[in-house]
Amino acid sequence: MRPLIQTLIPSGHSPSDCGEAYAPANIALCKYWGKRDEALKLPRTGSLSVSLGAFGTHMRLLPAKTDSLCINGMEFPADDKAHRRLFGFLDLLRAPDFRLRVESRNTIPMAAGLASSASAFAAAVKAMDALYDWGLDGRTLSILARLGSGSASRSVYEGFVEWHEGVDPTGMDSFAEPVAPVWPDFRVGILTLSEAEKAVGSSEGMKRTVETATLYRAWPEQVARDLPEIRRAVLCHDFPALGRTAENNALAMHATMIAAWPPVLYWRPETVAALHAVHQLRAEGVDVYATMDAGPNVKLLFLAPSEARIQEIFPHMQTVSPGDG
């Protein structure tokens, strides 16, 4: 992988005293589910997300004598999974004998069930770019972030972002690009339904689905239908079409997991109750749609004028305005 990466990074740059960057978390409206290459994290299909403005990861990199990692003020030892994964990734980008102190701060509400790996790896690449003053463009940042976590490829931008699946086995054409700026009225409501640790990690869930779920064979066709429609709806501010397609896409992704063996059942009783409540709100004429990632929690998509009514039904909902960067 390193030779590939070295073609992307200018040589001869020396690190400064500190590299600092921020990257937002993101929520996919058309999901990424299934890899065609595990090592290069190349997806089987394209995807499209919205970045979550002020909810994300701030990262500071400081040259040091030994590697160390601090997240939200807590030190993570070298044998911790998060430590190994982050420094394993930084090894791809730094000289073999170069050590770093990493100080990371997530502004994602605790226990919101939002993945922080996308914003963390995107922030890490941007902080390395700042540390070395490489001046990488968005496409290159996106390719490099993808090597840390697939969905991190989208977190290098604000607003609505599309990740192209690409066809090249090296992954050089599998990067994200901005589709449209933030839609001022667009809102994401986060419902924290279950804080239980997931029994199956999302990489494992994805792999098991691809390998065992017969219904997964129709997933690329689902994305081929949904992705252009979501892109169109984002560009035209056609909210009902966006919501409908995003909910159908998210439920179809979970459907492929439910159809895997052993079943990948991230849903909890509260998940189903929330989905029925969303459907009930729609039956009352409220334009609200659900999306879900690889976990039990539900995120709601709506426009600002519907917020008050939705908050009545879900009093614990935390609302994100993706435009608040």
Next chain:
Amino acid sequence: MRPLIQTLIPSGHSPSDCGEAYAPANIALCKYWGKRDEALKLPRTGSLSVSLGAFGTHMRLLPAKTDSLCINGMEFPADDKAHRRLFGFLDLLRAPDFRLRVESRNTIPMAAGLASSASAFAAAVKAMDALYDWGLDGRTLSILARLGSGSASRSVYEGFVEWHEGVDPTGMDSFAEPVAPVWPDFRVGILTLSEAEKAVGSSEGMKRTVETATLYRAWPEQVARDLPEIRRAVLCHDFPALGRTAENNALAMHATMIAAWPPVLYWRPETVAALHAVHQLRAEGVDVYATMDAGPNVKLLFLAPSEARIQEIFPHMQTVSPGDG
């Protein structure tokens, strides 16, 4: 449809004073989900079920001056849906001016979430056969029952039963046949989780899935894999393979509904809780599997020796021995 039916029924028979028959309910282990012909109730795929022994419908037909219907001691008026559906079906089998008193008794536990339409239409055909002394064979009874309700084609037999999808547009090759007799240790546990009326009827749910769910396109492939495996497992008494494949098939059927638009979400919070409890029992080494029809209730598949442990976890479970005819 009548000309087709007249080729199946011998002519010149007069009705006796009373025709009486019994047919069991059945639970599909490989599901029927999606029609290729709505009127003739021709399925897109084959299916395989187990009949539920003493749980079913007793039906008595008595020539009368006007049509009337009594189910479990309750009279159903002529404008009731059940009345219209049953006599609409009997019209296919009787002379235009011939009227019947129908007395039907379901031995299916109340509110068990078990469909009674399969046993009712199978019992109706068998009772007509008895009333007229036609002496129809199983294949003919199955074709005729199918015209009342698709899954009724399987309820004309006891034991394990396979319904062949057929290819003929007239449906003359789409009938059920016995696969194997009852397996003495085989048990079905019925969990009544929700008695709420279904928001979407199963015919409508099926139609919406076929028309809108992209993932449904892989369903015939799912059945093509599951049906031979379930048949083999039934014949060899390979219970783990039977359970695994039946649960995967049922969850995949629900997955196609979840992926439809608007979503066909029969699951209730209790459904998901029961599925997790089943998975937890399996993690403890208990060989128990779940299946579900178009509704929120869960049915368990297990062998007699596991019953006590499963009953501890699901104290309200009602256990059926399919061999108790």
